[in-house]
Amino acid sequence: MRYAQPGQPGSVVSVSPRYENFIDGKWVSPAQGQYMTNLAPATATPICEVAKSTPEDVETALDAAHHAKDDWGQASPAERAKVLTAIADAIDAHRDMLAVAESWENGKPVRETLAADIPLAADHFRYFAAAVRAQETKITEIDAKTIAYHFHEPLGVVGQIIPFNFPILMAAWKIAPALAAGNCTVIKPASATPWSILKLAEVIGHLVPPGVLNIVTGPGGEIGRALAANPRIAKVAFTGETVTGRLIMQYAAQNIIPVTLELGGKSPNIFFSDVMAADDAFLDKAVEGLVLYAFNKGEVCTCPSRALVQEDIYEAFMERALARIAQIKVGDPLDTETMMGPQNSAQQLAKISSYVDIGLAEGATLLAGGHRAAVGGEFADGYFFEPTVLRGHNKMRVFQEEIFGPVLAVTTFKDEAEALAIANDTLYGLGGGVWTRDGSRAFRVGRGIQAGRVWVNCYHQYPAGAAFGGYKVSGIGRETHQMMLEHYSQTKNLLVSYDENPLGFF
Amino acid sequence: MISQEAAERGGRQVAVRGGRPLARRRVIATEAARQAVYRLRAVRGPLMFVQSAGCCGGSAPMCFPAGEYLTGPGDILLGRIAGCPFYMDARQYRAWHPELLVLDVEAGMPEGFSLAAGEGLHFVTRTQA
Numbered sequence: 199m200r201y202a203q204p205g206q207p208g209s210v211v212s213v214s215p216r217y218e219n220f221i222d223g224k225w226v227s228p229a230q231g232q233y234m235t236n237l238a239p240a241t242a243t244p245i246c247e248v249a250k251s252t253p254e255d256v257e258t259a260l261d262a263a264h265h266a267k268d269d270w271g272q273a274s275p276a277e278r279a280k281v282l283t284a285i286a287d288a289i290d291a292h293r294d295m296l297a298v299a300e301s302w303e304n305g306k307p308v309r310e311t312l313a314a315d316i317p318l319a320a321d322h323f324r325y326f327a328a329a330v331r332a333q334e335t336k337i338t339e340i341d342a343k344t345i346a347y348h349f350h351e352p353l354g355v356v357g358q359i360i361p362f363n364f365p366i367l368m369a370a371w372k373i374a375p376a377l378a379a380g381n382c383t384v385i386k387p388a389s390a391t392p393w394s395i396l397k398l399a400e401v402i403g404h405l406v407p408p409g410v411l412n413i414v415t416g417p418g419g420e421i422g423r424a425l426a427a428n429p430r431i432a433k434v435a436f437t438g439e440t441v442t443g444r445l446i447m448q449y450a451a452q453n454i455i456p457v458t459l460e461l462g463g464k465s466p467n468i469f470f471s472d473v474m475a476a477d478d479a480f481l482d483k484a485v486e487g488l489v490l491y492a493f494n495k496g497e498v499c500t501c502p503s504r505a506l507v508q509e510d511i512y513e514a515f516m517e518r519a520l521a522r523i524a525q526i527k528v529g530d531p532l533d534t535e536t537m538m539g540p541q542n543s544a545q546q547l548a549k550i551s552s553y554v555d556i557g558l559a560e561g562a563t564l565l566a567g568g569h570r571a572a573v574g575g576e577f578a579d580g581y582f583f584e585p586t587v588l589r590g591h592n593k594m595r596v597f598q599e600e601i602f603g604p605v606l607a608v609t610t611f612k613d614e615a616e617a618l619a620i621a622n623d624t625l626y627g628l629g630g631g632v633w634t635r636d637g638s639r640a641f642r643v644g645r646g647i648q649a650g651r652v653w654v655n656c657y658h659q660y661p662a663g664a665a666f667g668g669y670k671v672s673g674i675g676r677e678t679h680q681m682m683l684e685h686y687s688q689t690k691n692l693l694v695s696y697d698e699n700p701l702g703f704f
Numbered sequence: 705m706i707s708q709e710a711a712e713r714g715g716r717q718v719a720v721r722g723g724r725p726l727a728r729r730r731v732i733a734t735e736a737a738r739q740a741v742y743r744l745r746a747v748r749g750p751l752m753f754v755q756s757a758g759c760c761g762g763s764a765p766m767c768f769p770a771g772e773y774l775t776g777p778g779d780i781l782l783g784r785i786a787g788c789p790f791y792m793d794a795r796q797y798r799a800w801h802p803e804l805l806v807l808d809v810e811a812g813m814p815e816g817f818s819l820a821a822g823e824g825l826h827f828v829t830r831t832q833a
Contacts, residue, residue, distance in 0.1 A: 462759025
């Protein structure tokens with residue numbers, strides 16, 4: 199099935215020529231009256247205009263958030279959970295519209311947004327609605343007459359900066375725990391994908407009290423900085439690259455506020471010989487596990503971009519994997535048969551292509567792809583790239599740098615020790631995968647990989663309830679788990695004496 | 705075309721603290737990038753570059769007002785572009801081991817909090833083997 203392009207006759211998505219900021223429950227024009235064009239990566243043609251905001255607009259959003267924070271912070275967990283649940287229901291009710299909008303703006307295939315991004319976004323809101331209601335405070339009995347009460351209190355107003363690769367799902371990961379914990383938020387979506395989150399606001403904006411959720415679009419150099427460095431925010435959450443991550447920590451240091459950061463990875467996906475011990479469904483699953491590097495056209499922080507295959511099965515296993523890769527359908531992201539849409543932007547496409555050149559110059563062997571994909575027709579100018587595989591060794595740049603595209607770097611290992619040494623020879627520690635029929639080995643290697651999330655005999659699953667975050671330079675904090683509520687809360691300790699007698703010091 | 709002398713008058717580059725210099729220069733710029741730096745510096749004042757990595761806009765060079773990004777002993781000064789220092793994290797440098805980076809400009813939006821290289825332009829780094 200093919201969905202009509204947003205704004206075209208028969209499309210499930212309506213498009214206005216121009217979108218404003220969402221502030222204080224209303225659509226607010228940017229103070230300077232400037233707008234920027236938002237492109238569809240499949241055709242390189244404009245979708246709409248969005249506000250090109252300036253620091254004044256960030257201040258307006260912060261005014262609204264500060265105005266709303268006392269009431270929202272004092273709302274009971276049940277009241278806040280009710281709002282989050284209503285958001286989840288609205289997302290589910292508009293699944294097709296949001297899936298098509300996000301797919302068209304980002305380039306990701308609609309089969310992924312229909313089955314994963316949008317249902318998961320709804321589920322994260324439900325999860326945090328449940329988590330905040332089930333959250334209990336802790337009481338410590340210091341002695342018979344002295345009790346320490348620990349209460350969760352909201353931080354107040356937080357700043358959240360969303361990446362372009364999952365414009366709606368990453369927003370849900372951040373908005374849900376922040377609101378559940380009683381905070382108001384000012385969000386800056388990625389400059390490349392500001393529109394689909396505004397479509398989300400059309401659907402959920404009226405469900406949230408004015409000022410609790412605010413969205414300001416525009417260039418990072420102007421408003422990203424104005425938000426992250428602002429003395430009126432109590433915390434900042436960011437997903438993106440390392441230099442901006444460090445800069446955000448630097449601003450946070452100046453304001454003495456906490457940060458949570460997710461800064462990417464170069465995740466190893468390890469295949470032990472025993473995956474080929476039988477020709478069965480599990481082997482089929484393992485082959486698919488390797489091909490998952492092409493999920494969301496490789497624009498995933500946890501992309502399993504380094505495949506480590508035990509040397510005695512290398513030829514046979516890769517033969518199957520390459521055959522599967524050859525079947526990847528690249529094309530119209532709004533066709534439910536499409537497996538890979540275009541990269542998000544021309545600059546991503548150029549970067550990916552340059553990395554293939556770097557790999558070949560370093561002596562890597564091209565096993566598949568390597569070029570811009572020719573889709574033709576109305577998609578002739580789209581940013582499509584072929585699913586690509588390079589064989590080499592772990593010291594090569596294509597094994598060390600995050601390409602953020604459908605480029606797999608594959609190498610071999612002799613034994614478990616070497617697999618772990620290669621897996622951990624990276625600056626990053628976000629994700630990893632282990633494939634084996636041996637449960638003990640799966641446990642050992644899974645624990646041995648220095649990364650915050652290791653998938654065992656699966657990959658790319660992101661359920662609410664499983665903590666997600668990085669070791670090493672991959673970041674700080676754990677999302678998609680109730681522990682994120684702690685990252686959005688203060689602890690108030692009330693230390694109470696029930697003793698009527700004086701201390702006796704003075 | 706703006707001469708380097710005229711550009712220097714527009715905003716004299718000041719030294720930025722931190723970052724170990726390398727014995728050999730590891731970054732150069734195309735003429736288009738140098739011109740973009742001159743133009744930007746005339747408007748924004750002294751500048752600095754930091755090579756990023758990681759998720760999303762990783763691999764892009766970030767351009768900031770000089771001193772905006774705190775560099776330290778864990779950073780390497782790869783060289784200067786029209787007087788503006790160009791830094792990279794030392795661990796990242798060891799992993800990337802680039803022979804020579806070339807700063808250039810391309811159409812597209814800047815990444816992260818980087819300044820644009822001009823209207824509709826952003827800085828990129830290419831690798832010269």
